[in-house]
Amino acid sequence: MKAVFIGLAVVLVLVFIGLWSRSVRAQDVMPVRVGQAAPDFTLRDQQGNPITLSEFRDDHTVVLYFYPKDDTPGCTKQACSFRDDLAQFQSLHVRVLGVSIDGLEAHRAFSEKYKLTFPILSDDSRQVSLAYGVLSRIAGFAYAKRTTFVIGADGTIRRIFTDVNPSKHTQELLDYLRNSLTPPTEGRDRPSVPASPASIRG
Numbered sequence: 001m002k003a004v005f006i007g008l009a010v011v012l013v014l015v016f017i018g019l020w021s022r023s024v025r026a027q028d029v030m031p032v033r034v035g036q037a038a039p040d041f042t043l044r045d046q047q048g049n050p051i052t053l054s055e056f057r058d059d060h061t062v063v064l065y066f067y068p069k070d071d072t073p074g075c076t077k078q079a080c081s082f083r084d085d086l087a088q089f090q091s092l093h094v095r096v097l098g099v100s101i102d103g104l105e106a107h108r109a110f111s112e113k114y115k116l117t118f119p120i121l122s123d124d125s126r127q128v129s130l131a132y133g134v135l136s137r138i139a140g141f142a143y144a145k146r147t148t149f150v151i152g153a154d155g156t157i158r159r160i161f162t163d164v165n166p167s168k169h170t171q172e173l174l175d176y177l178r179n180s181l182t183p184p185t186e187g188r189d190r191p192s193v194p195a196s197p198a199s200i201r202g
Contacts, residue, residue: 032132034160038064038151039131043099043121046107051097051119054155060095061158061181062151063173066134066144070102070110070120074146078166083116085170092177100144101126101135148173 032039042052056062065082067075082089082096089096098120102110107120121128129135129144136145148161148169159176161169 032149032157032160034157036157037155038062038149038157039128040155041128041131043123043128044104045119045121046104046111046116048104049119051121053097053151056095056151056153057155058153060093061153061177063089063094063096063148063177064099064132064151065096065146065148065164065169066099066129066132067146068100068143070100070106071113074166075100076110076114078146078164078169079110079116079120080114081166081170082118083114085174086117088174089177092174092181094177094181097121099123099128101129101142150176 038053040052040054042050045051053062053064065078067078069075079098082098086096096118098118100107100120101123103124104122107122110116111120123129123144126135126142132147132149134145134147136143145162146164146166148164149157150159150161150173152158158180161172165172
């Protein structure tokens, strides 16, 4: 009997390792790169309002951050940090957008519970997470890997953060943005913007 239990334990360990390795490979897929046009999309925020990424072209840098799950410890800490530091992002002419594959009701409850003051978008079709290479799975559970994209006002990806610490990430972003952005000036000539790729609608 002991041998049977040992055999079952070995099988379970091997299955877990296989699932974990597939998850790691999925997480490592990153079809978008710095310097490329950010895939456009339209998703609904926690109030049900449609938000289109290309609406911010020419006017704002966008911090687009993907996170795994509403109302979990790391995701809550990260969202509350963005909420608390939002004025600093706005002073740099930066818009913050959060994305997970949770539905609108989960987003609405999460936003109301923690009084979030920026859009969190529902990618319940998972197409946007897939397009940005952050959709992953473990043991059959799908989620968006915690990843942040900084998208310039010209629509190109300027920086990708993949090793994200929820407690320190907003400060890391603000340090990067302060060192890399030139504050907008009224009437400044805007660079020509290439046509955006086909938009993903959620």
